[in-house]
Amino acid sequence: MRFYFAHPISSYRSCACRSVISDMEEMRHTIVNSTDHIDTASCDACIFMAFPDEKVAADVAADVQKFLDRGAMVYEVDQNAELGVFYVHRPSLPAERCLDQAKSEEYLRYYCRNYLEKHPGPVARFLAPGFGR
Numbered sequence: 001m002r003f004y005f006a007h008p009i010s011s012y013r014s015c016a017c018r019s020v021i022s023d024m025e026e027m028r029h030t031i032v033n034s035t036d037h038i039d040t041a042s043c044d045a046c047i048f049m050a051f052p053d054e055k056v057a058a059d060v061a062a063d064v065q066k067f068l069d070r071g072a073m074v075y076e077v078d079q080n081a082e083l084g085v086f087y088v089h090r091p092s093l094p095a096e097r098c099l100d101q102a103k104s105e106e107y108l109r110y111y112c113r114n115y116l117e118k119h120p121g122p123v124a125r126f127l128a129p130g131f132g133r
Contacts, residue, residue, distance in 0.1 A: 002030040004043035006063040009108055020077055040066050045073040051107055061098040
């Protein structure tokens with residue numbers, strides 16, 4: 001099965017992301033990382049990761065909703081559970097978990113602060129105050 005892996009930019013290259021990709025590949029699944037900018041239509045299912053407080057970034061929520069709208073399987077990585085992954089079977093993510101674009105950028109700035117100090121560049125420009133306004 002071909003899975004689209006949607007996750008916030010703050011988790012790129014994290015241990016959690018590497019672990020999800022490794023586990024899925026061990027089960028002989030193909031993982032299409034959201035960093036690859038591949039069309040979601042080419043994937044059979046979606047697995048996604050939220051922020052540590054369980055809020056979902058706007059772009060991740062949009063990707064997840066595409067899969068839910070077409071009736072595809074959607075799984076969430078629960079970073080606090082022993083089992084790690086659970087199936088999302090509702091027609092949409094709860095609105096109280098989904099962040100708008102401005103709040104997503106605020107979260108990204110918060111969660112990426114240490115990364116940005118060590119690795120300035122395109123990500124830092126993306127997260128700069130006022131980006132996209």
